[in-house]
Amino acid sequence: MDAQRLDSILSRYECDPWDLIPVLQDIQDSYSYLPKEELQEVSQRLNVPLTQIFSVATFFKMFSLVPKGRHQVKVCLGTTCHLRGGTRLMESLSNRLGVEPGYTTKDMEFSLETVGCLGSCAQAPVMMVDDKYFGRTSVDKVPKILKLYK
Amino acid sequence: MPRFESVDHLQEYRRQLAARLDPKQPQVLVCAGPGCLPMGSDEVAAAFREELQKNGLEGKVALKECGCQGLCARAVKVLLRPQEIAYQHVTPEDVPEIVEATLKNGQVVDRLIYEDPDTHDRFAYKADIPFYKGQQTVVLRKLDVIDPESLDDYLAMGGYRGLRKVLVEMSPDQVIEAVDRSGLRGRGGGGFPTGRKWRICADTLEEVKFIICNGDEGDPGAFMDRAVMEGDPHAVLEGMIIGGYAIGARRGYIYVRHEYPLAVKRLALAIDQAREAGFLGPNILRSGFGFDIKISRGAGAFVCGEETALIASMEGFIGEPSPRPPYPAQQGLFGRPTVINNVETWVNVPEIINMGADWFAAIGTENSKGTKVFSLVGAVNQTGLVEVPMGTSLRQIIYGLGGGLGPGREFKAVQTGGPSGGCIPPQFLDLSVDYDSLQSVGSIMGSGGMIVMDNTSCMVDVARYFISFLYEESCGKCTPCREGLKHLLFLLDEIIAGRGELAHLDLMEELCATMSSASICGLGQSAVNPVRSTMKYFREEYEAHIRDNKCHALVCRPLLKYTIDPETCTGCLACVRECPVGAISGIKKKVQELDQELCVKCGLCYEACQFDAVKVE
Numbered sequence: 001m002d003a004q005r006l007d008s009i010l011s012r013y014e015c016d017p018w019d020l021i022p023v024l025q026d027i028q029d030s031y032s033y034l035p036k037e038e039l040q041e042v043s044q045r046l047n048v049p050l051t052q053i054f055s056v057a058t059f060f061k062m063f064s065l066v067p068k069g070r071h072q073v074k075v076c077l078g079t080t081c082h083l084r085g086g087t088r089l090m091e092s093l094s095n096r097l098g099v100e101p102g103y104t105t106k107d108m109e110f111s112l113e114t115v116g117c118l119g120s121c122a123q124a125p126v127m128m129v130d131d132k133y134f135g136r137t138s139v140d141k142v143p144k145i146l147k148l149y150k
Numbered sequence: 151m152p153r154f155e156s157v158d159h160l161q162e163y164r165r166q167l168a169a170r171l172d173p174k175q176p177q178v179l180v181c182a183g184p185g186c187l188p189m190g191s192d193e194v195a196a197a198f199r200e201e202l203q204k205n206g207l208e209g210k211v212a213l214k215e216c217g218c219q220g221l222c223a224r225a226v227k228v229l230l231r232p233q234e235i236a237y238q239h240v241t242p243e244d245v246p247e248i249v250e251a252t253l254k255n256g257q258v259v260d261r262l263i264y265e266d267p268d269t270h271d272r273f274a275y276k277a278d279i280p281f282y283k284g285q286q287t288v289v290l291r292k293l294d295v296i297d298p299e300s301l302d303d304y305l306a307m308g309g310y311r312g313l314r315k316v317l318v319e320m321s322p323d324q325v326i327e328a329v330d331r332s333g334l335r336g337r338g339g340g341g342f343p344t345g346r347k348w349r350i351c352a353d354t355l356e357e358v359k360f361i362i363c364n365g366d367e368g369d370p371g372a373f374m375d376r377a378v379m380e381g382d383p384h385a386v387l388e389g390m391i392i393g394g395y396a397i398g399a400r401r402g403y404i405y406v407r408h409e410y411p412l413a414v415k416r417l418a419l420a421i422d423q424a425r426e427a428g429f430l431g432p433n434i435l436r437s438g439f440g441f442d443i444k445i446s447r448g449a450g451a452f453v454c455g456e457e458t459a460l461i462a463s464m465e466g467f468i469g470e471p472s473p474r475p476p477y478p479a480q481q482g483l484f485g486r487p488t489v490i491n492n493v494e495t496w497v498n499v500p501e502i503i504n505m506g507a508d509w510f511a512a513i514g515t516e517n518s519k520g521t522k523v524f525s526l527v528g529a530v531n532q533t534g535l536v537e538v539p540m541g542t543s544l545r546q547i548i549y550g551l552g553g554g555l556g557p558g559r560e561f562k563a564v565q566t567g568g569p570s571g572g573c574i575p576p577q578f579l580d581l582s583v584d585y586d587s588l589q590s591v592g593s594i595m596g597s598g599g600m601i602v603m604d605n606t607s608c609m610v611d612v613a614r615y616f617i618s619f620l621y622e623e624s625c626g627k628c629t630p631c632r633e634g635l636k637h638l639l640f641l642l643d644e645i646i647a648g649r650g651e652l653a654h655l656d657l658m659e660e661l662c663a664t665m666s667s668a669s670i671c672g673l674g675q676s677a678v679n680p681v682r683s684t685m686k687y688f689r690e691e692y693e694a695h696i697r698d699n700k701c702h703a704l705v706c707r708p709l710l711k712y713t714i715d716p717e718t719c720t721g722c723l724a725c726v727r728e729c730p731v732g733a734i735s736g737i738k739k740k741v742q743e744l745d746q747e748l749c750v751k752c753g754l755c756y757e758a759c760q761f762d763a764v765k766v767e
């Protein structure tokens with residue numbers, strides 16, 4: 001366990017039980033997943049049972065119990081994107097990366113995810129890689145977008 | 151920015167600010183809103199920065215990256231003040247010409263101005279463009295004026311004047327009275343009267359109370375809250391501080407979806423600025439009233455937009471709703487009375503205080519006051535954000551502002567209210583949009599998403615889409631919702647696969663009746679709206695799937711057949727590369743063969759082919 005890294009996260013909080021979700025978010029952001037040993041430590045420090053931590057960690061979509069890849073690819077399957085071919089976009093990405101949504105490529109480069117709506121519906125279908133949005137995407141633009149991150 | 155020690159100090163600063171600002175100074179506002187960001191607005195802004203520098207104009211021309219300018223369909227939008235010349239589809243390559251022609255020589259770059267899709271009339275100035283003419287902006291008013299990261303800009307537009315007014319002139323009770331009299335109703339979906347909610351909370355005997363701003367914006371297709379949080383963050387804060395003063399709370403929280411990183415960043419910056427200037431903190435403008443705000447990030451769960459689930463997750467639990475009463479206004483966060491309102495609701499508050507309850511109550515209809523922001527998306531020409539008085543007709547919004555559907559496209563339905571809403575057919579286009587009228591046709595206002603659908607959308611698929619969305623997002627706590635969604639999804643999948651029976655429709659109706667009456671929260675109760683409204687208004691589509699195994703919109707995969715047209719196929723192999731199952735084969739530059747046995751009907755070949763040689767029926 002990386003005690004120093006965890007301490008620097010926990011030091012931002014009073015460590016009350018209701019700090020649980022923000023603490024897990026910081027761990028997720030910093031480690032790209034929620035490592036088991038860290039969760040045990042959080043359980044003690046925040047005085048929250050480990051069972052509750054696991055139920056929270058599995059309830060919310062942003063948390064992952066396994067390490068994620070270097071780049072997060074999010075494909076919008078919100079209503080507008082659904083109507084405008086979001087599913088096909090997702091399938092094309094899934095083919096090219098060789099992973100199903102929710103998984104990470106073997107080389108740990110890309111994690112593929114679907115989301116409910118990215119809030120850029122006017123440019124559907126929309127996808128996001130890390131913090132960058134791509135609007136009016138289509139199957140034939142996928143290779144070019146992925147190339148930016150290879 | 152000074153720290154304001156009194157309301158007079160603020161007044162004085164505002165006067166100085168007005169004197170310092172030159173209304174004639176040229177300004178370039180590059181839209182960096184939710185619609186323009188994905189189209190490369192950052193590159194356009196960078197090009198302006200470079201070009202202004204090259205021309206020695208950095209000091210003379212103000213460059214701002216602002217919030218949504220409304221007409222997202224024409225991204226990237228650029229607005230030049232003070233003339234208000236509105237350019238469309240701007241790319242970095244256009245920037246040198248804009249700087250040379252418009253900024254240096256005062257000429258309009260003709261090829262970048264607005265052209266009406268129908269009449270082909272061309273307009274250079276924002277005020278002449280029909281899209282803007284038909285609107286009345288209250289909530290979006292500052293989005294294409296201010297730099298969201300500048301407190302000075304907000305102050306120059308009259309920001310924190312509402313806060314000053316309540317601290318100096320109004321008792322908490324008078325503030326509640328004003329909000330009540332204005333007729334403001336919640337913009338997050340339910341439409342509960344805001345003043346009444348505040349009164350319930352203020353009347354409790356508890357010492358500690360809380361304010362929450364609901365920025366979870368889960369409805370797919372709605373992005374007005376994102377646009378406001380990113381584009382005018384101080385307005386959200388000001389509304390909440392006024393609310394805190396009114397009900398006697400000292401702490402507020404903004405709950406923002408984690409998919410909105412820029413909103414979090416902008417709000418955090420605004421909070422820092424407000425603290426530094428003395429608009430937040432233990433003793434605001436030395437009035438004796440103290441209030442502070444923290445941001446809570448969502449963790450990716452649609453149901454957490456529901457107020458009791460949102461509160462549960464802020465307490466560190468999973469986002470399960472609980473039955474009401476008690477309402478959060480009586481017993482909310484940590485068991486304390488809590489007023490929770492939507493982003494757009496909060497932003498209306500300072501305007502009501504400034505302009506007066508009567509002004510607000512004069513806009514809109516009998517029971518729905520004020521304006522409403524809609525995100526107009528889907529199969530409409532001019533996608534974007536529009537703000538109109540309550541009571542404006544669907545036709546005026548979709549055709550008058552949205553410019554209709556474009557050549558060859560036929561209006562089929564408009565979906566309002568997100569997954570809890572319904573699909574409204576053409577016969578109701580003249581319906582005036584307010585809380586009650588939408589409900590009367592089986593939909594709801596919801597947060598203001600308006601998704602226009604044409605003949606390429608299949609209504610059975612739309613119903614299935616929402617049910618599968620809600621099935622994924624249901625927290626699973628109550629049986630009618632959990633099991634009802636599962637069975638609805640099963641039945642819809644059968645219909646889509648061509649295995650449906652007419653009796654399934656009755657079964658679905660029965661499931662809907664139980665779900666709407668017996669689910670704990672709004673998710674389950676209103677999940678039936680997409681199913682009911684499509685079954686009611688588009689029954690013939692269900693029947694076509696069931697009786698004829700046909701999806702006329704060519705959407706439902708199991709009912710489709712893909713073929714390659716030997717006449718047009720050039721043998722470029724684009725489809726072969728795309729096909730995930732290797733169903734297409736042949737020699738390069740020869741006509742390709744598609745094996746129906748292997749084909750999983752994903753349509754990737756159809757989209758990949760540049761020559762329209764892949765056919766679907």
Ligand SMILES: Cc1cc2nc3c(=O)[nH]c(=O)nc-3n(C[C@H](O)[C@H](O)[C@H](O)COP(=O)(O)O)c2cc1C
Pocket residue numbers: 335336337338339340341342364365366367368369452453454455456457458490491492493495597671672673
């Ligand atoms: C399933 C579900 C999801 C909701 N999502 C949101 C949301 O994303 N944003 C929002 O403001 N209100 C949402 N609401 C409504 C809230 O429960 C609550 O009524 C609202 O925040 C109150 O604010 P208002 O009175 O200003 O509308 C949702 C309700 C339900 C049942």
Ligand code: SF4
Pocket residue numbers: 714718719720721722723724725726741742758759760761762763764
């Ligand atoms: S993409 Fe079109 S033209 Fe090219 S091989 Fe496939 S069917 Fe033929």
Ligand code: SF4
Pocket residue numbers: 712728729730731732733734744748749750751752753754755756
């Ligand atoms: S529809 Fe999909 S599976 Fe069928 S041939 Fe085309 S790409 Fe292959």
Ligand code: FES
Pocket residue numbers: 076077078079080081082116117118119120121122124125126370371372
């Ligand atoms: S539906 Fe895809 S961005 Fe909103």
Ligand code: FES
Pocket residue numbers: 181182183184185186187217218219220221222223225227534535
């Ligand atoms: S985001 Fe630029 S116009 Fe809407």
